[in-house]
Amino acid sequence: MPNPRLFGPYGSAALEFIDQFAEVGANALWFHGFDTAAFEACQKHQVAACVEFKTFRADFEAHPELIPTGVNGRPIRYGALVQGVCLSKKDFLEETEANLLAGLQTFRPAGIWLDYLTYAGWFETPNPDLQESCFCPDCRAEFCEATGIDATTPEQILRAYSQAWTQHKCERIARFAQRYATLIHTHLPECVVGAYMCPWTPDEFYGALQRIFAQDYDLLAPAIDVFTPLIYCTKSGRAPTWGREFLAQTSQFIPRNRPVQLILDVLDFPDSLLAAAESPTPSWGIQLFGGARLFNDHTQAKIFGQAIEQIHRRLS
DSSP states (O other): OOSSOOEEEESGGGGGGGGGGGGGTOOEEEEESOOHHHHHHHHHHTOEEEEEEEOSOOOTTTOGGGSOBOTTSSBOOOOTTOBOOOTTOHHHHHHHHHHHHHHHHHOOOSEEEEESOSSSBOOSSSSOOOOOOOOSHHHHHHHHHHHOOOOOSHHHHHHHOHHHHHHHHHHHHHHHHHHHHHHHHHHOTTOEEEEEEOOOOTTTTTTHHHHTTOOOHHHHTTTOSEEEEEEOHHHHTOOTTHHHHHHHHGGGTSOTTSOBOEEEEGGGTTHHHHHHHTOSSOOSSEEEETGGGGGGOHHHHHHHHHHHHHHHHHHO
C-alpha cells in the first residue's frame, strides 16, 4: 500500500495558500498536467506534488475525428463535459503518451492520477446520457480480431455478443492503464499511480461502470495503486453520505490490496467530508476538488484539518 497517505486540495488555485497546508494536516496538492509553478511551490513547502494526467478526453469541436461512433453509425451525442475518445485514433494516443513521457523526463511527481481513463460518457449528473460506443470500423475490427468473433454490425454485437463486447472494452482500457503505469514506474519507481473512477458500484445503471465506461477494478488493479472515485454529491444528485456508503461497499468489488481514496467536491463541504471521516472503512487520504476556497475561512480550514485527524485515527 502506498505510503504516506495523501490529503489535500485539488486545483492549482490552492497554490496561493500552500504555506498554510501544514496547519491543517494537508500534505499534498493535485493539479492538472505538469505545471512548473506547482512543482516549484510543492518542493519549497515540502508538499507532495500530484499530477492529474488527461488521457482520453479532447475538444470534440476542434477534433471531431475523435468522437466515438454510436450504435447508429454516427458520432455519439456529447456536451461540454463528455469524456472518452475513439481509441483507434493512433495519432491522438501517440500524442498522449508523448506528453506523459515528456513530463516524466522533466519532473518528479509524488503521484500521477490518470483521468478520463474510460470509454465515452459523463457521470457527474443525476440523469446521465449513457450511450454504447465505439463502433467505428477500426474498433469493430479490433474486437473481432481479439475475440475471434465474426460480427459485422453494432446491432449484432450488442444482440449476440454483449458480454464479450463489454469484456473487450474493459480489457482495452486496462491495457492502456498498464502501459501508462509501466512508463511511470520505469522513470519514477516510487511514484503513486492513481486513477479517477466513475463513482458507481458495478450494478448501478444496469452495469454501466463496465458496460459503458469500461472500468473494471479487477482488471485495472495490476496497474493502479490507488483508486479515486469522484464523489460529487450535489452535481450527481446524491446525499452527503454517498462517500461513506461507497466506502462501506468497496470490499465487494475492489481488490483488498488496492486502497480507495475519495475525491470530494467543495460544493458539498463540510457534510460529505464529515460523513466520510466517520466511515468505519476509512478513505486512503482525501482529495478536495476546488479546495482552495477553504483557506479563505479559518473555520472551514479547521473543519478540514479535524476531519483529516479523524481519518488518520481510523487508519491507525
